[in-house]
């Protein structure tokens with residue numbers, strides 16, 4: 001099929017829940033992709049913060065090809081080596097205790113919610129437990145994950161949603177304190193709000209929540225589906241706050257392209273939470289995706305990816321600062337490491353900027369209505385940053 005035929009066929013047969021950019025991606029290499037007509041693009045969205053290692057990392061591809069020749073799927077009724085390797089790598093990196101692998105980020109959130117409810121239920125046997133989530137958050141599209149997503153636009157058509165959820169203001173500790181009561185079983189937030197416009201948690205806010213959770217035996221759930229896996233310059237963003245969550249959720253870059261997520265629990269949340277029979281998944285953590293996860297962790301270590309992120313993100317940050325300084329229509333620059341946002345004045349159509357960037361050979365996306373989001377592959381170079389900034393310059 002040529003590019004036009006592909007787009008026409010997709011539009012004819014695929015449910016229209018996405019307004020897609022008008023290109024069909026054919027292949028990728030490193031930080032670049034090519035469409036079906038052979039046009040090249042620099043990728044600064046990485047499949048929405050997924051392709052941390054870029055496209056076609058040779059060892060990653062080889063590990064997956066070798067696993068295809070062995071076994072793709074076993075169900076969770078049997079042991080397999082990729083699960084052992086992936087689980088050890090994930091758990092050790094988080095400093096927590098046990099992991100459950102899922103097929104997506106939303107499912108990781110579902111598992112975290114169930115774990116928190118079960119933990120509280122085992123303490124007092126009641127069925128009235130509340131979760132405190134944040135306004136302007138994003139946790140996924142399944143009904144449970146949507147119920148903790150503080151965005152009326154996403155929620156309203158699907159009500160009634162799961163009950164027992166209340167919403168506080170992100171980075172406003174008092175607004176959280178006001179909602180805490182004896183039924184609170186968990187406080188759930190993104191360490192860096194992604195879809196909501198790239199807002200990192202303030203240290204006092206996150207540390208304050210950790211203190212509340214310790215005092216009241218409430219579980220702190222951090223959603224690092226977008227900001228985790230080295231994107232902020234540490235493997236997990238919470239490392240920069242000197243705290244640990246009781247449960248962390250992860251997906252996106254966890255498998256660098258294969259569909260895999262996880263929720264990881266500390267000892268107490270694991271011990272008093274989900275037991276045999278409480279939770280399950282047919283595909284979750286199968287040999288194929290676990291091979292990817294294990295290889296991703298091993299490659300991060302081998303190529304020193306996190307120190308590269310620390311270095312290159314400083315360069316990106318100063319380039320964005322300069323850009324914001326130069327253009328009056330840019331009202332703010334926020335972020336940590338390689339998850340950054342440029343906020344534009346209300347009257348600037350950011351969607352138009354991303355469309356023009358596409359025409360000029362740059363893949364980039366928005367977050368919320370007026371923020372241009374930078375979540376490039378973690379392997380980007382200074383030349384990539386310079387190229388992206390030069391293209392954006394022409395788009396303003």
Ligand SMILES: *Cc1c(COP(=O)(O)O)cnc(C)c1O
Pocket residue numbers: 104105106107109138139140141190194195223224225226227251252261
């Ligand atoms: C993308 C995202 C999710 C949902 O992940 P899916 O794999 O799309 O279900 C949840 N939380 C955050 C912070 C995300 O960025």
